[in-house]
Amino acid sequence: MLDAQATAAPAVIRREDYRPPDWLVPDIALDFRLDSMRTRVASRLQVVRNGDHDRPLVLDGDGLTPVALRIDGVATDWRLDGDALVVPLPGGAHVVEVEVDIAPELNTQLMGLYASGGLLCTQCEAEGFRRITFFPDRPDVLSRYSVRMEADKARYPVLLANGDPVAAGDAGDGRHWAEWRDPFPKPCYLFALVAGDLVANRDSFTTLSGRKVDLGIWVRAADLSKTDHAMTALKLSMAWDEAVYGREYDLDVFNIVAVADFNFGAMENKGLNIFNSRYILADPDTATDADYDAVAGVVAHEYFHNWSGNRVTCRDWFQLSLKEGFTVFRDQQFSADQGSAAVKRIEDVRTLRAAQFPEDSGPLAHPIRPESYMEISNFYTATIYNKGAEVIRMMHAILGPERFRAATDLYFARHDGEAATCEDFVVAMEDGGGADLTQFRRWYSQAGTPRVVATLDHEGTTARLTLEQAVPATPGQPDKQPMVLPLRTRLFCGETSGPLCDERLILLTEPRQTFVFDDIATRPVLSINRGFSAPVTVETGRDAADLAFLSAHDDDPFARYEAMQQLMLDTLVAAVAEGRGDHGAVIEAVRNTLSDPALDKAFVGEAVLLPSEAFVGEQMLVVDPDAIHRAREALRTDLGKALEGEWRAAHAGAQANRFEYSPAAKGARRLKTVALGYIAAAGAADAAELAHAQFTGADNMTDRQGALTTLVNGDSALREAALEAFYRRYRDNALVLDKWFTTQALSTRDDALDAVLALEKHPDFTLANPNRVRALAGAFTANQRGFHAADGRGYGFLVDIIVALDRINPQTAAKLVPPLGRWRRFDEARATLMRAALGRIVETPGLSKDVFEQASKSLG
Ligand code: 0A1
Numbered sequence: 001m002l003d004a005q006a007t008a009a010p011a012v013i014r015r016e017d018y019r020p021p022d023w024l025v026p027d028i029a030l031d032f033r034l035d036s037m038r039t040r041v042a043s044r045l046q047v048v049r050n051g052d053h054d055r056p057l058v059l060d061g062d063g064l065t066p067v068a069l070r071i072d073g074v075a076t077d078w079r080l081d082g083d084a085l086v087v088p089l090p091g092g093a094h095v096v097e098v099e100v101d102i103a104p105e106l107n108t109q110l111m112g113l114y115a116s117g118g119l120l121c122t123q124c125e126a127e128g129f130r131r132i133t134f135f136p137d138r139p140d141v142l143s144r145y146s147v148r149m150e151a152d153k154a155r156y157p158v159l160l161a162n163g164d165p166v167a168a169g170d171a172g173d174g175r176h177w178a179e180w181r182d183p184f185p186k187p188c189y190l191f192a193l194v195a196g197d198l199v200a201n202r203d204s205f206t207t208l209s210g211r212k213v214d215l216g217i218w219v220r221a222a223d224l225s226k227t228d229h230a231m232t233a234l235k236l237s238m239a240w241d242e243a244v245y246g247r248e249y250d251l252d253v254f255n256i257v258a259v260a261d262f263n264f265g266a267m268e269n270k271g272l273n274i275f276n277s278r279y280i281l282a283d284p285d286t287a288t289d290a291d292y293d294a295v296a297g298v299v300a301h302e303y304f305h306n307w308s309g310n311r312v313t314c315r316d317w318f319q320l321s322l323k324e325g326f327t328v329f330r331d332q333q334f335s336a337d338q339g340s341a342a343v344k345r346i347e348d349v350r351t352l353r354a355a356q357f358p359e360d361s362g363p364l365a366h367p368i369r370p371e372s373y374m375e376i377s378n379f380y381t382a383t384i385y386n387k388g389a390e391v392i393r394m395m396h397a398i399l400g401p402e403r404f405r406a407a408t409d410l411y412f413a414r415h416d417g418e419a420a421t422c423e424d425f426v427v428a429m430e431d432g433g434g435a436d437l438t439q440f441r442r443w444y445s446q447a448g449t450p451r452v453v454a455t456l457d458h459e460g461t462t463a464r465l466t467l468e469q470a471v472p473a474t475p476g477q478p479d480k481q482p483m484v485l486p487l488r489t490r491l492f493c494g495e496t497s498g499p500l501c502d503e504r505l506i507l508l509t510e511p512r513q514t515f516v517f518d519d520i521a522t523r524p525v526l527s528i529n530r531g532f533s534a535p536v537t538v539e540t541g542r543d544a545a546d547l548a549f550l551s552a553h554d555d556d557p558f559a560r561y562e563a564m565q566q567l568m569l570d571t572l573v574a575a576v577a578e579g580r581g582d583h584g585a586v587i588e589a590v591r592n593t594l595s596d597p598a599l600d601k602a603f604v605g606e607a608v609l610l611p612s613e614a615f616v617g618e619q620m621l622v623v624d625p626d627a628i629h630r631a632r633e634a635l636r637t638d639l640g641k642a643l644e645g646e647w648r649a650a651h652a653g654a655q656a657n658r659f660e661y662s663p664a665a666k667g668a669r670r671l672k673t674v675a676l677g678y679i680a681a682a683g684a685a686d687a688a689e690l691a692h693a694q695f696t697g698a699d700n701m702t703d704r705q706g707a708l709t710t711l712v713n714g715d716s717a718l719r720e721a722a723l724e725a726f727y728r729r730y731r732d733n734a735l736v737l738d739k740w741f742t743t744q745a746l747s748t749r750d751d752a753l754d755a756v757l758a759l760e761k762h763p764d765f766t767l768a769n770p771n772r773v774r775a776l777a778g779a780f781t782a783n784q785r786g787f788h789a790a791d792g793r794g795y796g797f798l799v800d801i802i803v804a805l806d807r808i809n810p811q812t813a814a815k816l817v818p819p820l821g822r823w824r825r826f827d828e829a830r831a832t833l834m835r836a837a838l839g840r841i842v843e844t845p846g847l848s849k850d851v852f853e854q855a856s857k858s859l860g
C-alpha cells in the first residue's frame, strides 16, 4: 500500500532547478462577470518571449477548462497538458485571450475566487491564481493589472480590486460594474478582488511627502463598530514605516476587507489586503488584550509587506523567507515600539519555542530557505516566518541599527520593482552595512536549532567563558558546519548584585572558543544570550542560586525572565525524574518578582508563569505527558499555597479597574488572571466564587475569558453554569465561540479528551470554517496530556478530522499533521500509535498532496 502511494507521490520541486520564465506578461486585463455559481473570467495577456528559445507559452491552470482561446484576436484550438494550457506562439510578442468559467460557491479550498458569508473574495498566494484563470503562476512574472468587475448590484454593491479605482457605472438589468487599475507591476499571487455587501470605516493618512491616502476597512455592517482598533493600527504602521525604514505608501487608496473564512491570518494583496476577520474585529466585549495585540501586529505585518514583499517580491517560493522573515521582524519591531518591548520579546520567544523549535528538531525540519517541496502551502511555517525573523534580527544585532538601516535602504533601492532572492538581501546587508556575512549565510542553508554549551571559569581577576556550539543533524543534513552566533553577554557580581563589566556582543563562529574578561575581581554570574540575541539553546550549568539571583537582578528584562524560566524548568525536569520536586527556590524567586515594585505588571504576569507542559516535554529525551502534568500541577499548587497572600493582593489590586486599552491596564489584567489561576491552584475554598465573580462582573473579554479558563480547569458547580452563560451570550459571534471551543480543548482536567470528542459533535462545530477547526482540533494538539492520552483516542480524533477536512480544504488539513510527527519523542507505545495514525492518513485514497507531503515526511 505504501509502495503504491510512493510511486504516485507528487512531484518534488527543487530550488536548484530554477530557470527564468520563458515568457513575460507585462500587462494583463481581467474581466469578471461575477456570480457565485458561475463566474466568467476573460483575460487578455500581452506576452513577450523572454530570451532566445522556441518553447511554447505554458499557462498554469488548476481545474480550469478554456471556454475560448484567441491569439492576436483569432480563435484558436487549445491543448491541455495536465492542468496547464500549452500555446505554441510564432513571434516575440502576442496577445493571448482566454475565457474560463469558475464556481466560487463550490470552492471549499478557499484558494482562488471563493464565497464567504455571501461575499466573493480571492486568495492567490501561493498558487491560487491558477484556479481563477490560466497564467504563468510564479512570482517572477510581474504584470500591470487592469480589472473590470460586473455583478448584481443588490448582492454585491461593493466591488474592490488592487490599485486605484478608475471608473464605475450601471450595467442595466440590476447589475453594475467597476474598473480598477494597479500601476505597480506585481506577481499574480498579489492579485485580489472582493465583491459584497460591505460597509467601510473610512479614514485617511497623509504621507511623508504630503500625499493623501484614502483608507478603508470593509466589513459587514454589524461589525463596523469593531474596526477602530485596526484603523488606528494601520495609521500607526504607516507612520512607523516612514520613520523607521523611510518607506512611504504609494497608491491613492489602501483597503482592507475582513472575511470569516480564511486559511491563514491575512494577505498582503497590493492595495487590497484581505484578512481573516479575527485579525480585524475587536471591541472590549469580544476581544482579549491578546486579540487586540494580534490585530495590530497583523495589520502592521500586511501593511509592511507593501515594501517587503510587494515592491520587492520573491523570485521563487524558495525565497519565501525573504519577504516573510523580514516582515515578521519588522512587525515585531513595530509592536515592541507600541508598548512593553520586554514583554513583546518574551512573547515572541515563547512563540518561537512553542512552534519553531519542535519543527526544527522533528521530521519536518527545513532551513529558512528550503531546497525542495511538494506543496508550497506547507512551507508557510514557523521556520520560514519566525526563525526567518530571528535571522534578520541577528543581522540587525551584528550591524547595529544605523548600518542595518543603510543596508535596508540599499536593498529597497536596488531591488525595487524586482523579484529578488535571499542572497540579494544578504549582499545588500554586506554592501550597505559594511560586513562580511559569508559564514552567516549558513543560517539560510542549515536547519536545526544550534546548541551552545557555556562554561565560565574564574581565576584571580580573569574570567574565561568557553563556548561550544553544535548544530544537530536534521533530515537530509547529517553534518553541520559551525554557525555565526551573536550572543549578548554580561557578567554580574553574585554578592553585590552589580554588573562586573559592560555588555559584550560575542560572535561565536568556531565549534569551540574562549572569551576572556579582565578585571573581574569577584565570582561572576553569567548572563548570556540576553534579549535572546540568537535563536539557540544555551546550557550554562548555572545553579538554582545563580538563576534566582539573575531573576531578581539582571538588568536585561529578557534575561531576567529567562533565568526564572530556567529555574522553573530545572525544577520540573528534576521533579519528573524523581517523582517529587524541591520547590523552594522557585517559590522564593516568584515571591521576589511579585514584590518588586520596580517591575511592570505585564512583565510580572509573564515571569511568574510556569513553562508549558509541551515545553517541559521538549527538554526530555522521552516525554511522559502524565508525569509532566503531575509535576507542573504540584509546583503550581505549592506556588499557589505558599504565596496565597501575594496572589490575593495582586488579584484584588486590579479588581476595580474600568476597561482601558493601555499598556498599564493590560499589564494589570494579565497579572490579575494569572493570580486567579494560582489562587485556584492553591485549592482555596473561595477560588471558584472569585472566578465566577470575575466572570460575571467583567467589562471586557480578557477578564471574562481568564475567569472562564480558571473555572473550566476546575470542578466547581459554577463551571457548567459559566460555560453555558458564555455560550448563550456569544452563540452568534463566531470569533468568540471559537474561544469557547478552545478554552475547553485546552482544559487541564482529566476529561479534556472526552470533552473534545463531545464538542466535535456539537452543532456549532464545522469543518467548513478554518478558524473553528483550529479552535477545537488545532488547540487540542497543544494540550499535551489530553492529546497524548495513552489509549490513542486523541490521535484517532485528529486523524478523523484531517481525513475528512482534506476532502474540502487540504491546506488547513495539512497544518494539523505535524503534532503526530513528534512520535520519536514519545515512549514506544505512544510512538507506535502515532505512526499508525500517520499510516492511516497516508493510506487514505485520494489524499491531497498537501496532506500526503506532511504525513509521509512525518513518518520519517
Ligand atoms: N503572505 C501572507 C500569508 C498567507 C499565505 C498563504 C495564504 O493562502 C491561503 C494566505 C496568507 C502573510 O504573510 O500574511
Ligand code: ZN
Residues within 6 Å of the ligand: 301, 305, 323, 324, 327
Ligand atoms: Zn507575511
